[in-house]
Amino acid sequence: MHLIEVCVGSSCHLRGAYAVIKELQKSIAENGLEAQVELKACFCMGNCKDGVNIKLNGNVYSDITVDNVMQFIENNLLK
Numbered sequence: 073m074h075l076i077e078v079c080v081g082s083s084c085h086l087r088g089a090y091a092v093i094k095e096l097q098k099s100i101a102e103n104g105l106e107a108q109v110e111l112k113a114c115f116c117m118g119n120c121k122d123g124v125n126i127k128l129n130g131n132v133y134s135d136i137t138v139d140n141v142m143q144f145i146e147n148n149l150l151k
């Protein structure tokens with residue numbers, strides 16, 4: 073089981089965190105990963121200027137946008 077946590081702190085929120093969550097949900101479903109990935113919201117990781125920040129299994133990934141979510145899933149969960 074993988075854990076993805078998306079920062080919804082105010083800075084990441086302004087940079088589109090909720091749109092990123094929606095896109096992650098879509099991408100997880102499209103790739104049949106629902107049973108393998110838990111998606112949660114979390115609060116500020118202290119890395120605001122590089123948001124949207126997300127954590128995968130505790131590792132932080134920055135500059136996540138709606139446009140690179142699919143790439144993120146492919147690179148990290150479909151290898």
Ligand code: FES
Nearest residue numbers: 079081084116117
């Ligand atoms: S608001 Fe997301 S890292 Fe600070």
